[in-house]
Every structure is written in structure tokens, then in C-alpha cells.
Amino acid sequence: MSRIQQMMTTHPRTDGTPAQDHSVLAAITALTECAQTCTSCADACLAEDDPSHLIACIRRNQDCADLCRVTANMLTRRTDQDETLLKQVLLACRTACNACAIECGKHDHPHCMICADVCTTAERALSDLLQVPSVTPHRNL
Amino acid sequence: MSRIQQMMTTHPRTDGTPAQDHSVLAAITALTECAQTCTSCADACLAEDDPSHLIACIRRNQDCADLCRVTANMLTRRTDQDETLLKQVLLACRTACNACAIECGKHDHPHCMICADVCTTAERALSDLLQVPSVTPHRNL
Amino acid sequence: MSRIQQMMTTHPRTDGTPAQDHSVLAAITALTECAQTCTSCADACLAEDDPSHLIACIRRNQDCADLCRVTANMLTRRTDQDETLLKQVLLACRTACNACAIECGKHDHPHCMICADVCTTAERALSDLLQVPSVTPHRNL
Amino acid sequence: MSRIQQMMTTHPRTDGTPAQDHSVLAAITALTECAQTCTSCADACLAEDDPSHLIACIRRNQDCADLCRVTANMLTRRTDQDETLLKQVLLACRTACNACAIECGKHDHPHCMICADVCTTAERALSDLLQVPSVTPHRNL
Numbered sequence: 001m002s003r004i005q006q007m008m009t010t011h012p013r014t015d016g017t018p019a020q021d022h023s024v025l026a027a028i029t030a031l032t033e034c035a036q037t038c039t040s041c042a043d044a045c046l047a048e049d050d051p052s053h054l055i056a057c058i059r060r061n062q063d064c065a066d067l068c069r070v071t072a073n074m075l076t077r078r079t080d081q082d083e084t085l086l087k088q089v090l091l092a093c094r095t096a097c098n099a100c101a102i103e104c105g106k107h108d109h110p111h112c113m114i115c116a117d118v119c120t121t122a123e124r125a126l127s128d129l130l131q132v133p134s135v136t137p138h139r140n141l
Numbered sequence: 142m143s144r145i146q147q148m149m150t151t152h153p154r155t156d157g158t159p160a161q162d163h164s165v166l167a168a169i170t171a172l173t174e175c176a177q178t179c180t181s182c183a184d185a186c187l188a189e190d191d192p193s194h195l196i197a198c199i200r201r202n203q204d205c206a207d208l209c210r211v212t213a214n215m216l217t218r219r220t221d222q223d224e225t226l227l228k229q230v231l232l233a234c235r236t237a238c239n240a241c242a243i244e245c246g247k248h249d250h251p252h253c254m255i256c257a258d259v260c261t262t263a264e265r266a267l268s269d270l271l272q273v274p275s276v277t278p279h280r281n282l
Numbered sequence: 283m284s285r286i287q288q289m290m291t292t293h294p295r296t297d298g299t300p301a302q303d304h305s306v307l308a309a310i311t312a313l314t315e316c317a318q319t320c321t322s323c324a325d326a327c328l329a330e331d332d333p334s335h336l337i338a339c340i341r342r343n344q345d346c347a348d349l350c351r352v353t354a355n356m357l358t359r360r361t362d363q364d365e366t367l368l369k370q371v372l373l374a375c376r377t378a379c380n381a382c383a384i385e386c387g388k389h390d391h392p393h394c395m396i397c398a399d400v401c402t403t404a405e406r407a408l409s410d411l412l413q414v415p416s417v418t419p420h421r422n423l
Numbered sequence: 424m425s426r427i428q429q430m431m432t433t434h435p436r437t438d439g440t441p442a443q444d445h446s447v448l449a450a451i452t453a454l455t456e457c458a459q460t461c462t463s464c465a466d467a468c469l470a471e472d473d474p475s476h477l478i479a480c481i482r483r484n485q486d487c488a489d490l491c492r493v494t495a496n497m498l499t500r501r502t503d504q505d506e507t508l509l510k511q512v513l514l515a516c517r518t519a520c521n522a523c524a525i526e527c528g529k530h531d532h533p534h535c536m537i538c539a540d541v542c543t544t545a546e547r548a549l550s551d552l553l554q555v556p557s558v559t560p561h562r563n564l
Contacts, residue, residue: 036358
């Protein structure tokens, strides 16, 4: 059991069903990894020989990292959640993950390919939590 | 001319019309102030004699601060903006500002009353930028 | 190999020795987990029946979460690092982790006990990276 | 009286002397402006024709923005402050502002020159709060 899972289990407010809790946990884990990966990809793009071809990739990574971080924090906070707000944020974050997966998928740099894959995983975790179909096509690394 | 306005004017990508730029600038200024005010209100609530009545207020403040900060950053970054994503984030942030204005408006603590007013200003700046009607009723301080 | 490790390996600037890279990776992983755990512990404290006894714990958690997040981001960015600045930030973050481990260690709530342990792990990862002795005494969960 | 000042005045914990409170307020204001300006400068650098000459400038801006934001938040939270930690964070943030002022000062782009000036103001506000001499030489815009 991961530390984040232990924290969720010992939180005084655990109203969710086990299935909901599982989806929330999967989303927090995927978003935390995605935020870190996008921060790394933006920085790696900047260090490439010709960063001017990667401006859009850097921007998608920055937005995706920022939104994944905030969304993971909002999901981690279980006290007095605002469901209407949370749903809008989850949808916006899903758009960011999808846009970043598509942009990173256009570039051959290994860090972009890994990042596209991690963004796809995050988009799916959010779609699963929202109970909507995933929008990101499968990529084979 | 404020520093943020100077930075916008000297940015190599300034595609917007003056009217759009004015709305963007007003939104960045309102969101930056709102993030700071909500951080302060959450902390002031925590320091009150009986914080247990203010749990919902603290939570709304935390979410609003997080979203205002990210939204201000996304508006500040002018390079290769993703309009679809930006619109979803602006709408989610507007929901957060409105929810926080309503919750803070329920409490008599002076910091809550000021914060409700600042959240209302931010909600209006976002509604103006999105060209949609404001949802937050007027409060008289 | 974790995603963060894959990203480090494929980054165009990997000047470090394998031993340094190992310590950086361990620190990023520990700090990311610590930021998430402290965010969760602060929120769980707020949801307890009498949060007024946990104000200091909430504050230590907030500071520790903020600093762990920024420090992890600075370690993740490998391009043109400022070693002098990085060292000061690592030391400040280590102080935050230690202070949060001590405060959480005073409370019997299971989320506080887990959080104290995660903060201790983060403090040790930072001490290891800085090549200074760890300051946090061992806790047995 | 600015909103941030109003929030400080109505906070239930206002232990500081008026002189200390004035320095804290000046620092929060300067750091908030600096975080926003550095975010804008990093993005403007990315949009320049040849961003590869501005990699160090982008990195200094990113670190400075992150640290100014966290430091402003820690100063804004008045409840149960950890003075030892706060001082270390203020010193690290001062190093970041100074390093960013120096790097931005090397470039002729107007956004870099404005940013160098804002970083200098922030460094001085931090030095004033810490009651140590300022390290950043004066720049004339």
C-alpha cells in the first residue's frame, strides 16, 4: 500500500465507495507523475540544440504540469469538497493532458515520447474518474 | 503603467486587440490579488478561536487560491496559448471564485468579508474576459 | 525504472556521476511523496473533531508541502542549475521536513504518524544529497 | 490601503510591531510582483527569435518565480510561523532574486530589463526584512 493510499485510508473523511476511492487514488498517482514528467520534459526541451522547434511542446508541458499539480491537490483534500468545481477542474486537466500527449507525440526526442505516454495515462485516469470515454489514442512506446 | 502591464507590452507576442489586452491585464491583476487574499483568509480562519465552523471557508479559500494562481500564470504566458484549454480553466476558476465569495460572505469576520469582495472582483474580471454574465451578486462592504 | 528516472536518463544534460544522479533521483521521489503526504495530513487535521489542537501541525504541513514541491521542481530542472541557490533551497527544505516530522510526531492521529515518517525519509534524502548528517531522529511506526 | 494590507490588519494574529508589519507587507507586495514578472519574462524569452541564448535567463526566472511565490505565501500565513525556517527561506529567495537580476541585466530585451529591476526591488525588500545589506547593485532603467 503506497503512502498516498495509507493517507487516504486514515483520513477522517472517507465517504467514498471502494471503487470511487480506487479511481481517486489512481488519478492522484497518475497526476503527480504527470506533473513531474511534464516539468522534466519542458526543461529537457529547453536544453536541446534547437529549442525553437519545441516552443509549443514547452508551453503544453508547463500548462499540463501546473494543472496536474493543482488537480492532484484538490483530489487529495477530502474535506468539504465542492463537486461542481472539482468536475470542471478534472475536465480542464483532462484537456491539458490530452493536448500535451498530442504535442509531445509529434517529437522524436525520447523525453517527449515518455512524456506523451505519461500524459496519456493521466488523461485515462481522469476519464475513468469522470466516467467518460478517454480521448487520447493509444501510443506504443 | 503597472509592471505586469509593462511586461505584457514588451512581450514579443502581443496579438490581442487593445480591448482584449485590457481584459487580460485586468484578469491577471484580479487573480493575483485574489490568490493572495484567499491564502490570507484561510490562514486567518485557522487562527480564529473556533476554526471548526470555518472548515468549508478554509477549503473554498484553498481551492480558489490554487486555481487563481494557475490561471494567472496561464494568462501571463502568451506564447502558443491553447484557447480551448484556457477557456475551460477560466470557467473553472470563475466557479471557484464564485463559490469562495458565497462561502466567505456567510461569515462576519472582517477578513472573510474583504475576501468575499476580492473574490467577487475576480469572478467579474473572469466573466468579462469570457464575455459571459457575472454570476456573483454584488456585496456592499 | 520509474518514469522520473527514465526522464532523467533521456535528458540532454546529464552531467552528474551515477552516485550523484542516484541521490538526486531519491530526493525527487522522496520530496514528491512528502509534498503529497503533507497536503493530505493538513487536510485530515482540518477534518478532525477538534482542529484547534492541530494548528501548528497544519502550518508545518503547509510550509513543508510548498517547499518540497518547489525543491523537487528545481532538482528536476537540470538545465543551467545555480548550485549556490540550489544548496540554500535544499537546506531550507530540510529544515521544513525536520520541523514537520517533529510536529507530526507529537500527535497520535494515524495520518500524523505516517506523515512524520514520510517527512523523516525526505529529510534523510536531502541530507544524503547535501552530504551532511541527518537531523531527524528515527521513528518506529 | 491595499487588499493585502487590509487582510494583514484584520488577521487575528498580528503580533508584529508596525515597523515589522510594514517590512512584511512590502516584501509580500514585491515578491508577488516579482513572481508574476519572472513568469512573464521566462515566457517572453521563449518567444524571442533565438531562445537558445536565453536558456540561463529562463532558468533563473523559473527558479525566482517559484521561490517568490512560496516565500510570499509563507509570509502571508501569520499563524504559528517557524522563524528559523522562515529566515532560511527568505535568504534562499534573496539569492534567487539577486541571481535573476544579474542574469536578466545581461540582456537588452526590454522585458529582461524590466524584470531585472523588479528582481532588484524584491531582493531589497527581502534584505530590509532580514535587516541585512542589499547585495544587488543599483540599475538605472
